[in-house]
Amino acid sequence: MPTMKLKQRVVIFGLLIVGGILLVTTGVINSHLVWSNSEKEDARRLISSGHHIAFPRKNLDESNYTSDTQNSPEAQKQLNNVDTAYKVDAGVPAQPAAEPLRVNPIKLRPTKQYERNLYPLPKPVSLNFNLEDMLSERPQLKPHRKYKRRKAGHEGDLMLYEEKPGIKLTSWELFHNHINEYGLYRKDDPNVNNLIKDLQTKRIIGTEQKSGGTQLKLIMEFSNDGEALFKPMRFQRDVETDYNHYYFSDYERHYAEIAAFYLDRVFDFRRIPPTIGRTVNMTYDIKRLANRKLAKTFFFSPSNNVCFHGSCSYYCDSNHAVCGYPDLLEGSFAAFLPPDKLADRETWRHPWRRSYSRRRKAAWETDDTYCEGVRNRTPYVNSRQLLDLMDMAVFDFIQGNLDRHHYETMDPYGNETFPLHLDNGRGFGKTWKDEIDILAPIYQCCLMRYSTLLKLIDFEKGPPLSQVFRKAMERDLAYPILPEKHFPAIDRRVTIILNTVNKCIQQKGFKEVVIDDKL
Numbered sequence: 142m143p144t145m146k147l148k149q150r151v152v153i154f155g156l157l158i159v160g161g162i163l164l165v166t167t168g169v170i171n172s173h174l175v176w177s178n179s180e181k182e183d184a185r186r187l188i189s190s191g192h193h194i195a196f197p198r199k200n201l202d203e204s205n206y207t208s209d210t211q212n213s214p215e216a217q218k219q220l221n222n223v224d225t226a227y228k229v230d231a232g233v234p235a236q237p238a239a240e241p242l243r244v245n246p247i248k249l250r251p252t253k254q255y256e257r258n259l260y261p262l263p264k265p266v267s268l269n270f271n272l273e274d275m276l277s278e279r280p281q282l283k284p285h286r287k288y289k290r291r292k293a294g295h296e297g298d299l300m301l302y303e304e305k306p307g308i309k310l311t312s313w314e315l316f317h318n319h320i321n322e323y324g325l326y327r328k329d330d331p332n333v334n335n336l337i338k339d340l341q342t343k344r345i346i347g348t349e350q351k352s353g354g355t356q357l358k359l360i361m362e363f364s365n366d367g368e369a370l371f372k373p374m375r376f377q378r379d380v381e382t383d384y385n386h387y388y389f390s391d392y393e394r395h396y397a398e399i400a401a402f403y404l405d406r407v408f409d410f411r412r413i414p415p416t417i418g419r420t421v422n423m424t425y426d427i428k429r430l431a432n433r434k435l436a437k438t439f440f441f442s443p444s445n446n447v448c449f450h451g452s453c454s455y456y457c458d459s460n461h462a463v464c465g466y467p468d469l470l471e472g473s474f475a476a477f478l479p480p481d482k483l484a485d486r487e488t489w490r491h492p493w494r495r496s497y498s499r500r501r502k503a504a505w506e507t508d509d510t511y512c513e514g515v516r517n518r519t520p521y522v523n524s525r526q527l528l529d530l531m532d533m534a535v536f537d538f539i540q541g542n543l544d545r546h547h548y549e550t551m552d553p554y555g556n557e558t559f560p561l562h563l564d565n566g567r568g569f570g571k572t573w574k575d576e577i578d579i580l581a582p583i584y585q586c587c588l589m590r591y592s593t594l595l596k597l598i599d600f601e602k603g604p605p606l607s608q609v610f611r612k613a614m615e616r617d618l619a620y621p622i623l624p625e626k627h628f629p630a631i632d633r634r635v636t637i638i639l640n641t642v643n644k645c646i647q648q649k650g651f652k653e654v655v656i657d658d659k660l
């Protein structure tokens with residue numbers, strides 16, 4: 142300091158003052174984006190009285206919108222550290238790491254949770270449903286062998302499973318062959334575990350970037366001819382959605398894709414292809430197998446970690462690179478769905494999609510009768526698809542996923558089939574906020590599938606969803622997939638959904654609200 146010139150001292154002093162002002166103003170902005178104490182109090186009161194909460198919408202404008210570069214991935218910590226950060230020791234829940242939260246966790250569980258008129262359940266209304274049809278399920282996809290067994294030198298790695306005497310197929314072929322109009326796999330299909338094992342262990346023999354979409358993802362090919370969609374880890378698991386980021390500028394979280402699969406399985410929806418966590422060597426498993434265009438985007442970070450960014454429409458430049466430690470990278474691997482020629486997919490706009498704009502609101506946000514229009518139009522009129530939207534709302538609310546703009550169905554089954562719940566990378570971003578808006582289909586239509594209601598009630602009675610869900614994830618190589626702080630949020634959300642349905646039942650009667658379509 143004594144050797145500093147006066148000019149330098151003035152500059153440093155100036156910087157300190159500007160920094161101080163910035164700190165104070167961000168605090169002020171943030172305080173507008175989280176719940177105030179009185180809002181929290183309101184939420185607590187409303188929820189314990191069984192009402193759904195209409196949260197005051199914040200008026201956001203350009204001034205408090207932060208650009209995405211703020212969230213650039215930092216040099217990643219050692220993968221080992223990541224893996225042990227939330228280790229659960231012999232069933233004792235780990236203490237959540239120090240959280241940068243600005244609000245205290247909110248205890249929303251009502252004390253007298255069983256005093257709702259949901260227990261015991263009256264008889265639900267059944268849709269006109271032909272059980273015969275149900276039992277003789279429509280044919281599965283045409284049995285096929287996806288590829289000729291062409292990979293010379295890889296035959297030894299071709300694990301085949303016996304489908305019927307004399308018919309041996311890979312786990313991928315079985316996965317595709319077992320898809321039916323009710324789900325991607327059957328409840329007790331032993332092939333799911335085989336497929337998971339192959340996703341975790343099979344050698345990677347090919348990689349290419351998947352075109353389309355806003356964020357980097359790769360198609361990985363395995364030594365048994367299977368394929369998976371790979372989404373790389375971008376930051377550590379405890380990094381939550383930036384308070385100033387909209388859902389559409391949020392990064393995708395690879396662990397959210399993994400958790401979504403297990404959550405879907407726990408709910409027995411079977412609408413997500415098996416998705417697991419696995420660590421790859423970026424040099425050996427990606428760069429070595431990449432084409433020139435992809436390989437050219439590899440570089441070393443200043444801390445000598447291997448990074449790459451690929452090419453895509455938004456987040457594929459060196460500011461948004463994916464980095465390993467030094468070249469180990471964890472990611473999500475989702476088993477690839479059947480190719481289009483076998484089962485093309487239909488894409489549907491989600492009626493309750495968000496506006497994807499900072500200023501515009503979607504029609505459903507301002508029109509409480511919005512559901513009437515949806516109910517009366519194809520494909521929702523008299524169709525399972527309307528109830529499927531309620532399931533999707535349950536599923537997305539529990540994850541906090543606001544990014545459900547479209548969904549897909551499998552073409553061979555027409556309109557009366559399950560929706561796929563693909564693209565879950567933006568879930569599990571906030572443990573501190575329940576995005577009540579996601580339940581809009583439920584509270585605007587006042588509708589719920591009977592079987593889903595039963596599942597929610599079971600989870601509330603216990604063992605709680607958090608416990609079953611954690612157990613389901615235990616065997617994943619990327620376990621613990623979610624930091625502990627997510628689990629209380631998940632159970633809290635189950636209660637909020639039940640309270641929302643309960644309010645509908647009080648207004649409209651059980652038979653109007655709860656529909657049993659035997660699914």
Ligand SMILES: Nc1ncnc2c1ncn2[C@@H]1O[C@H](COP(=O)(O)OP(=O)(O)OP(=O)(O)O)[C@@H](O)[C@H]1O
Pocket residue numbers: 353354355356357358370393414475476477478549563564565566
């Ligand atoms: N397991 C899968 N098998 C085959 N295709 C898939 C699978 N998962 C996703 N896809 C296809 O890839 C597309 C892109 O996937 P996804 O939506 O997860 O990526 P994204 O980068 O988030 O895309 P977007 O930016 O458009 O939301 C999907 O629309 C879907 O059709």
Ligand SMILES: [Mn+2]
Pocket residue numbers: 544564566
């Ligand atoms: Mn997406």
